Amino acid sequence: MEERIKQFLEERARAGLLRELTEVESLPGGRVLAGGREYINFSSNDYLGLSCHxxxxxxxxxxxxxxxxxxxxxxxxxxxxxxxxxxxxxxxxxxxxxxxxxxxxxxxxxxxxxxxxxxxxxxxxxxxxxxxxxxxxxxxxxxxxxxxxxxxxxxxxxxxxxxxxxxxxxxxxxxxxxxxxxxxxxxxxxxxxxxxxxxxxxxxxxxxxxxxxxxxxxxxxxxxxxxxxxxxxxxxxxxxxxxxxxxxxxxxxxxxxxxxxxxxxxxxxxxxxxxxxxxxxxxxxxNPAPRTRLLAEAEYFRNRLKDRGFRAGGRSQIVPVTIGDAADTIRLAAYLKRMGYWVTPVRPPTVPEGTARLRLSVTSNHGRDLLDKFVEDISKY
Ligand SMILES: Cc1ncc(COP(=O)(O)O)c(C=O)c1O
Structure with a gap:
């Protein structure tokens, strides 16, 4: 069994698919703290921001x-x-x-x-x-x-x-x-x-x-x-x-x-x-208003990304941006991290081979200004 574990880890590492746990603190307002720096969280499922209500x-x-x-x-x-x-x-x-x-x-x-x-x-x-x-x-x-x-x-x-x-x-x-x-x-x-x-x-x-x-x-x-x-x-x-x-x-x-x-x-x-x-x-x-607003903001964000040539999908608060190659997706996520956004790249085996993506989730914490800024920043990559 030990041999199998070693082999598994080596194969995953060679393919650039080895996952690691990073220490992250959630902060109010849809931000996270990691390695002493604050990021705007685009990977959260706290869609309505209720975790700190x-x-x-x-x-x-x-x-x-x-x-x-x-x-x-x-x-x-x-x-x-x-x-x-x-x-x-x-x-x-x-x-x-x-x-x-x-x-x-x-x-x-x-x-x-x-x-x-x-x-x-x-x-x-x-x-x-x-x-x-x-x-x-x-x-x-x-x-x-x-x-x-x-x-x-x-x-x-x-x-x-x-x-x-x-x-x-x-x-x-x-x-x-x-x-x-x-x-x-x-x-x-x-x-x-x-x-x-x-x-x-x-x-x-x-x-x-x-x-x-x-x-x-x-x-x-x-x-x-x-x-x-x-x-x-x-x-x-x-x-x-x-x-x-x-x-x-x-x-x-x-x-x-x-x-x-x-x-x-x-x-x-x-x-x-x-x-x-x-x-x-x-x-x-x-409170129905926050969910109506959230879905409208997500649609706006999706359309802005598409306008800039990104393969943005979905029909909900979840906006996947498909990149395809796992290594390219990891590099783009690393760039976004340098720009102050927490975006987890999603790769196989979580998604099918060749469909690695950024899974962006819009939450009630992201206002339109922030969504606009994100689109500008990702477009500069
Ligand atoms: C569609 C779906 N079902 C079930 C689960 C599992 O839920 P939980 O995180 O409460 O275990 C998840 C979590 O990511 C999910 O996305």
Whole structure:
């Protein structure tokens, strides 16, 4: 095994793909401190700047004493009134009968998919779905078919050819894709789900808080929550906190409480975190203006980059700028760092070979002046 580890590290280093952990402190206002220098953060998932919202900080402070840790899993003594209240709030926001909190989005995807699907079942998964979805599918033992990204003809053909050979069938998609910032064609997926009698799971990690009248996500925007059997999302992105959830029927919730191993065998989130999540939901529900503004600013930024000849994509607050070659992308990110911007280059294996990119995320902390300045600076490279 030691030999394999050594070989892995050497290969990654030779290809310029070895990842390292850098010490970074987040500062209020969408900035980070690293190596004694401040940078403007263009790699943050704190899309609405809620991670330092006074109501969230207050919710944490007011519940931090006298006990911080939850001391046990939810099925032992970790299921407080706050956990139940948060689940009710999520169910309401997502227009579902019930919800269940998970310790992270990774826990949720891995646990839920592997609890719902098994041998004899089949899963149709978008090719660009997140690693946590991929890992959940692997763990489930179900047969997997990956459809080309957002390609409904391909999904339809796969369903027609394969669906009847299996027992249970699950289609899985993100609603806003994490690395491409584009959106799933939800209405078409639902049409196929109904035609072929499947279940549908949607990952709203990057949509919750940003889309939807009350911040309920892209499914809420398209009135599609009712047709989506498992609506998954996280608190660690636009909601500025930590943890995750699924919004589901009462029966699926009860099933997961009894069968989902990442839920059962893990210590419950502490109450201060849960209360921060409740405060975050309250903020997004009451304040639609910041998300409307955020999406308009992101569209402006994307168009300005395109005007300057960059391959800027997406249809959300995430603006990927595809460079292609991994080494070129790393050099461009290093230049931007010298200019005072924190931009993490995204390379294979996180994205497909030949599509290395800067994943720029616009947040409520970036005003138009700053976005303009960024476009000027990147254009000088
Ligand atoms: C689409 C998607 N799903 C799930 C996750 C995992 O969420 P968490 O960070 O809460 O584990 C992420 C995180 O990057 C994500 O982008």
């Amino acid at each position: 006074p109501d969230i900080i207050k919710a944490v402070r007011e519940t931090a004493a006298p006990v911080f840790g939850s001391q046990a899993s939810r099925l032992m003594t970790g299921s407080t009134a706050s956990h139940h209240r948060l689940e009710e709030e999520i169910a309401r926001l997502k227009n579902k009968r019930a919800a269940l909190i998970f310790n992270s989005g990774y826990h949720a995807n891995v646990g839920v998919i592997s609890a719902l699907c098994g041998k004899g079942d089949v899963i149709f998964s978008d090719r660009l779905n997140h690693a946590s979805i991929v890992d959940g599918i692997k763990l489930s033992g179900a047969r997997l078919f990956r459809f080309r990204h957002n390609d409904m003809d391909h999904l339809g053909r796969l369903l027609s050819r394969e669906r009847a050979k299996y027992n249970g069938t699950l289609i899985i998609t993100e609603t806003v894709f994490s690395m491409d910032g584009d959106r799933a064609p939800i209405a078409d997926i639902i049409r196929l789900k109904k035609k072929h009698n499947c279940m549908l799971m949607a990952d709203e990690a990057h949509a919750t808080g940003v889309f939807g009248k009350s911040g309920g996500g892209l499914l809420a925007d398209e009135d599609a929550g009712g047709d989506t059997d498992i609506v998954m999302g996280t608190f660690g992105k636009a909601l500025g906190s930590f943890g995750a959830y699924v919004a589901v029927s009462k029966a699926i919730r009860d099933y997961l409480v009894n069968a989902c191993r990442s839920f059962i065998y893990s210590t419950a989130l502490p109450v201060p975190v849960i209360n921060a999540n409740i405060a975050a939901l309250d903020i997004v529900r009451r």
